[in-house]
Amino acid sequence: MRYLPMSLALGALRRGRGIEQLLGGFEEGGRRGVRYAVINPTGSGVFYVSCSAVEDTVELDRHGGLLYPSDDAFYPEDANREGARTMGTAPTPGEALELAERELGADPRWWVNLGMLGYEYRDFVERGRPLGPWQPS
Template identity: 45%
Template sequence: MAESFILGALRRGRSVEQFLGPCGSAERPGVRYVEVRAVNGRFEVYLHAVEDVGSEGFLDLGEFPPFDPDDEAGEFGRLLGMAEDPLAALVVAEERTGAVRRWWVNENVVQDEYGDFVRAGRPSGVSVDGRPWPDVRDFA
Protein backbone atom coordinates (compact mmCIF):
# COMPACT_ATOMS: atom_id res chain seq x y z
CA MET A 1 0.00 0.00 0.00
CA ALA A 2 1.39 3.42 -0.92
CA GLU A 3 2.23 5.73 1.97
CA SER A 4 -0.46 8.22 0.95
CA PHE A 5 -3.10 5.47 1.16
CA ILE A 6 -1.80 4.30 4.53
CA LEU A 7 -1.94 7.81 5.97
CA GLY A 8 -5.35 8.43 4.41
CA ALA A 9 -6.79 5.28 5.94
CA LEU A 10 -5.49 6.23 9.37
CA ARG A 11 -6.81 9.78 9.08
CA ARG A 12 -10.25 8.32 8.24
CA GLY A 13 -10.12 6.27 11.44
CA ARG A 14 -9.28 2.95 9.74
CA SER A 15 -6.55 0.67 11.07
CA VAL A 16 -3.61 -0.57 9.04
CA GLU A 17 -1.84 -3.84 9.76
CA GLN A 18 1.21 -5.85 8.80
CA PHE A 19 1.76 -9.60 9.12
CA LEU A 20 5.10 -10.23 10.82
CA GLY A 21 5.28 -13.99 10.49
CA PRO A 22 5.75 -16.90 12.85
CA CYS A 23 6.76 -16.95 16.49
CA GLY A 24 6.99 -19.67 19.11
CA SER A 25 8.21 -23.16 18.35
CA ALA A 26 7.23 -26.20 16.31
CA GLU A 27 5.53 -27.59 19.42
CA ARG A 28 3.68 -24.33 20.12
CA PRO A 29 3.41 -22.23 16.98
CA GLY A 30 2.23 -18.67 16.92
CA VAL A 31 2.12 -15.71 14.57
CA ARG A 32 2.54 -11.97 15.01
CA TYR A 33 1.14 -8.91 13.35
CA VAL A 34 1.32 -5.20 14.10
CA GLU A 35 -1.59 -2.79 13.96
CA VAL A 36 -1.76 1.01 13.92
CA ARG A 37 -5.20 2.32 14.88
CA ALA A 38 -6.77 5.72 15.36
CA VAL A 39 -8.15 6.26 18.85
CA ASN A 40 -9.58 9.58 20.06
CA GLY A 41 -7.49 11.73 17.74
CA ARG A 42 -4.27 9.81 18.45
CA PHE A 43 -2.66 6.80 16.83
CA GLU A 44 -1.83 3.69 18.83
CA VAL A 45 0.53 0.90 17.83
CA TYR A 46 -0.26 -2.67 18.94
CA LEU A 47 1.72 -5.86 18.57
CA HIS A 48 -0.47 -8.96 18.40
CA ALA A 49 0.94 -12.42 19.13
CA VAL A 50 -1.59 -15.22 18.77
CA GLU A 51 -1.52 -19.00 18.70
CA ASP A 52 -1.32 -20.34 15.15
CA VAL A 53 -4.54 -22.34 15.24
CA GLY A 54 -5.70 -21.45 11.74
CA SER A 55 -6.27 -23.37 8.56
CA GLU A 56 -7.23 -22.52 5.01
CA GLY A 57 -10.83 -22.41 6.22
CA PHE A 58 -10.15 -20.43 9.41
CA LEU A 59 -8.04 -17.30 8.89
CA ASP A 60 -9.55 -14.77 11.32
CA LEU A 61 -6.52 -13.78 13.40
CA GLY A 62 -8.76 -11.72 15.67
CA GLU A 63 -10.42 -14.96 16.82
CA PHE A 64 -7.18 -16.77 17.63
CA PRO A 65 -6.26 -17.09 21.33
CA PRO A 66 -3.41 -14.92 22.63
CA PHE A 67 -0.01 -16.59 22.44
CA ASP A 68 0.60 -15.88 26.12
CA PRO A 69 -2.62 -16.90 27.92
CA ASP A 70 -1.35 -15.39 31.19
CA ASP A 71 -1.10 -11.93 29.63
CA GLU A 72 -4.58 -10.44 29.96
CA ALA A 73 -3.61 -7.44 27.83
CA GLY A 74 -2.33 -9.83 25.16
CA GLU A 75 -5.89 -10.61 24.15
CA PHE A 76 -6.11 -7.12 22.67
CA GLY A 77 -2.47 -6.78 21.65
CA ARG A 78 0.41 -5.17 23.47
CA LEU A 79 0.48 -1.38 23.24
CA LEU A 80 3.91 -0.42 21.92
CA GLY A 81 3.41 3.31 21.67
CA MET A 82 1.25 6.26 20.71
CA ALA A 83 1.70 9.23 18.41
CA GLU A 84 -0.15 12.43 17.59
CA ASP A 85 0.01 11.93 13.83
CA PRO A 86 -0.23 8.84 11.60
CA LEU A 87 3.26 9.08 10.09
CA ALA A 88 4.85 9.18 13.54
CA ALA A 89 2.79 6.12 14.51
CA LEU A 90 4.10 4.22 11.47
CA VAL A 91 7.64 5.13 12.51
CA VAL A 92 6.97 3.80 16.03
CA ALA A 93 5.59 0.55 14.59
CA GLU A 94 8.49 0.13 12.20
CA GLU A 95 11.13 0.89 14.82
CA ARG A 96 9.55 -1.37 17.45
CA THR A 97 8.66 -4.34 15.25
CA GLY A 98 10.78 -4.22 12.12
CA ALA A 99 7.69 -3.59 9.98
CA VAL A 100 8.40 -2.28 6.49
CA ARG A 101 6.64 0.79 5.08
CA ARG A 102 5.64 -0.73 1.76
CA TRP A 103 4.06 -3.85 3.34
CA TRP A 104 1.21 -2.21 5.29
CA VAL A 105 -2.29 -3.34 4.36
CA ASN A 106 -5.81 -2.21 5.20
CA GLU A 107 -7.57 -3.52 8.28
CA ASN A 108 -8.41 -7.25 8.03
CA VAL A 109 -6.30 -7.78 4.89
CA VAL A 110 -3.61 -9.18 7.20
CA GLN A 111 -5.79 -12.30 7.34
CA ASP A 112 -5.28 -12.76 3.61
CA GLU A 113 -1.54 -12.57 4.19
CA TYR A 114 -1.88 -15.15 6.93
CA GLY A 115 -3.81 -17.32 4.45
CA ASP A 116 -0.91 -17.06 1.99
CA PHE A 117 1.43 -18.08 4.83
CA VAL A 118 -0.73 -21.14 5.63
CA ARG A 119 -1.04 -22.19 1.96
CA ALA A 120 2.75 -21.89 1.55
CA GLY A 121 3.30 -24.38 4.38
CA ARG A 122 4.02 -21.82 7.12
CA PRO A 123 7.57 -20.90 6.05
CA SER A 124 9.72 -20.02 9.03
CA GLY A 125 12.64 -18.14 7.48
CA VAL A 126 11.06 -15.93 4.83
CA SER A 127 7.66 -14.75 3.73
CA VAL A 128 5.81 -16.18 0.75
CA ASP A 129 7.35 -13.47 -1.46
CA GLY A 130 10.88 -14.13 -0.20
CA ARG A 131 11.43 -11.28 2.25
CA PRO A 132 12.89 -12.25 5.65
CA TRP A 133 10.55 -12.09 8.62
CA PRO A 134 11.51 -9.37 11.09
CA ASP A 135 12.96 -10.68 14.33
CA VAL A 136 10.38 -8.96 16.53
CA ARG A 137 12.10 -9.88 19.80
CA ASP A 138 14.88 -7.51 18.76
CA PHE A 139 12.37 -4.67 18.63
CA ALA A 140 9.45 -5.21 20.99
Protein backbone atom coordinates in the same frame (compact mmCIF):
# COMPACT_ATOMS: atom_id res chain seq x y z
CA MET B 1 -4.15 -3.97 -4.98
CA ARG B 2 -3.73 -5.47 -1.52
CA TYR B 3 -0.80 -3.45 -0.20
CA LEU B 4 -1.13 0.21 0.62
CA PRO B 5 1.42 2.60 -0.83
CA MET B 6 2.64 4.92 1.94
CA SER B 7 0.34 7.73 0.79
CA LEU B 8 -2.72 5.47 1.09
CA ALA B 9 -1.63 4.04 4.46
CA LEU B 10 -1.25 7.58 5.81
CA GLY B 11 -4.58 8.57 4.24
CA ALA B 12 -6.41 5.64 5.81
CA LEU B 13 -5.09 6.57 9.25
CA ARG B 14 -5.98 10.25 8.75
CA ARG B 15 -9.54 9.21 7.85
CA GLY B 16 -9.81 7.18 11.06
CA ARG B 17 -9.30 3.75 9.46
CA GLY B 18 -6.95 1.18 10.97
CA ILE B 19 -4.23 -0.68 9.10
CA GLU B 20 -2.49 -3.97 9.87
CA GLN B 21 0.49 -6.07 8.84
CA LEU B 22 1.46 -9.73 9.22
CA LEU B 23 4.91 -9.70 10.82
CA GLY B 24 5.73 -13.40 10.64
CA GLY B 25 5.83 -16.76 12.31
CA PHE B 26 7.80 -17.80 15.36
CA GLU B 27 8.34 -20.83 17.56
CA GLU B 28 8.81 -20.74 21.31
CA GLY B 29 8.72 -23.56 23.83
CA GLY B 30 7.64 -26.06 21.18
CA ARG B 31 4.63 -23.95 20.17
CA ARG B 32 4.16 -22.03 16.95
CA GLY B 33 2.76 -18.55 16.79
CA VAL B 34 2.22 -15.67 14.42
CA ARG B 35 2.67 -11.96 15.08
CA TYR B 36 0.89 -9.08 13.44
CA ALA B 37 0.86 -5.31 13.92
CA VAL B 38 -2.15 -3.02 14.02
CA ILE B 39 -2.30 0.76 14.00
CA ASN B 40 -5.64 2.11 15.21
CA PRO B 41 -6.55 5.78 15.22
CA THR B 42 -8.76 7.18 17.95
CA GLY B 43 -11.25 10.00 17.80
CA SER B 44 -8.95 12.08 20.00
CA GLY B 45 -6.12 12.12 17.45
CA VAL B 46 -3.94 9.49 19.11
CA PHE B 47 -2.71 6.49 17.12
CA TYR B 48 -2.25 3.21 19.00
CA VAL B 49 0.39 0.78 17.73
CA SER B 50 -0.08 -2.78 18.94
CA CYS B 51 1.40 -6.19 18.29
CA SER B 52 -0.57 -9.41 18.63
CA ALA B 53 1.06 -12.79 19.17
CA VAL B 54 -1.40 -15.64 18.72
CA GLU B 55 -1.15 -19.42 18.41
CA ASP B 56 -0.66 -20.68 14.87
CA THR B 57 -2.70 -23.85 15.08
CA VAL B 58 -3.85 -26.40 12.54
CA GLU B 59 -7.44 -25.64 13.61
CA LEU B 60 -7.89 -22.38 11.74
CA ASP B 61 -10.70 -19.93 12.15
CA ARG B 62 -12.71 -19.52 8.97
CA HIS B 63 -14.62 -16.36 8.18
CA GLY B 64 -16.27 -16.20 4.79
CA GLY B 65 -13.76 -18.62 3.31
CA LEU B 66 -10.72 -16.69 4.53
CA LEU B 67 -8.21 -18.02 6.97
CA TYR B 68 -7.41 -16.00 10.07
CA PRO B 69 -4.93 -16.64 12.83
CA SER B 70 -6.39 -18.09 16.00
CA ASP B 71 -7.73 -15.73 18.65
CA ASP B 72 -5.84 -17.73 21.30
CA ALA B 73 -3.24 -15.49 22.92
CA PHE B 74 0.27 -16.96 22.81
CA TYR B 75 1.24 -15.45 26.15
CA PRO B 76 -1.18 -16.05 29.06
CA GLU B 77 -0.92 -12.47 30.30
CA ASP B 78 -2.43 -11.34 26.99
CA ALA B 79 -5.42 -13.68 27.18
CA ASN B 80 -7.98 -10.94 27.82
CA ARG B 81 -6.81 -8.93 24.82
CA GLU B 82 -6.56 -11.72 22.23
CA GLY B 83 -2.78 -11.49 22.29
CA ALA B 84 -2.49 -7.74 21.72
CA ARG B 85 0.13 -5.63 23.45
CA THR B 86 0.16 -1.88 22.98
CA MET B 87 3.66 -0.93 21.89
CA GLY B 88 3.06 2.79 22.14
CA THR B 89 1.08 5.75 20.90
CA ALA B 90 1.86 8.51 18.45
CA PRO B 91 0.33 11.91 17.71
CA THR B 92 0.46 11.56 13.91
CA PRO B 93 0.02 8.78 11.35
CA GLY B 94 3.62 9.15 10.19
CA GLU B 95 4.98 8.80 13.70
CA ALA B 96 2.77 5.76 14.30
CA LEU B 97 4.20 4.08 11.20
CA GLU B 98 7.74 4.94 12.32
CA LEU B 99 7.02 3.47 15.76
CA ALA B 100 5.77 0.23 14.19
CA GLU B 101 8.86 0.01 11.99
CA ARG B 102 11.26 0.74 14.84
CA GLU B 103 9.69 -1.38 17.58
CA LEU B 104 8.12 -4.22 15.60
CA GLY B 105 10.19 -4.43 12.44
CA ALA B 106 7.15 -3.59 10.31
CA ASP B 107 7.93 -3.10 6.64
CA PRO B 108 6.48 0.06 5.07
CA ARG B 109 5.68 -1.88 1.87
CA TRP B 110 3.31 -4.43 3.40
CA TRP B 111 0.53 -2.54 5.22
CA VAL B 112 -3.05 -3.55 4.41
CA ASN B 113 -6.41 -2.10 5.39
CA LEU B 114 -7.88 -3.39 8.63
CA GLY B 115 -9.76 -6.59 7.83
CA MET B 116 -7.42 -7.71 5.04
CA LEU B 117 -5.10 -9.73 7.29
CA GLY B 118 -7.01 -12.88 6.34
CA TYR B 119 -5.59 -12.70 2.83
CA GLU B 120 -2.08 -12.33 4.19
CA TYR B 121 -2.54 -15.21 6.59
CA ARG B 122 -3.93 -17.40 3.81
CA ASP B 123 -0.75 -16.76 1.79
CA PHE B 124 1.33 -17.47 4.90
CA VAL B 125 -0.40 -20.84 5.37
CA GLU B 126 -0.09 -21.71 1.67
CA ARG B 127 3.66 -21.08 1.87
CA GLY B 128 4.03 -23.56 4.72
CA ARG B 129 3.88 -21.19 7.70
CA PRO B 130 7.52 -20.08 7.50
CA LEU B 131 9.31 -18.94 10.63
CA GLY B 132 10.85 -15.48 10.71
CA PRO B 133 9.84 -12.19 9.15
CA TRP B 134 7.03 -12.51 6.60
CA GLN B 135 8.04 -11.66 3.04
CA PRO B 136 5.04 -11.63 0.69
CA SER B 137 5.76 -12.82 -2.83
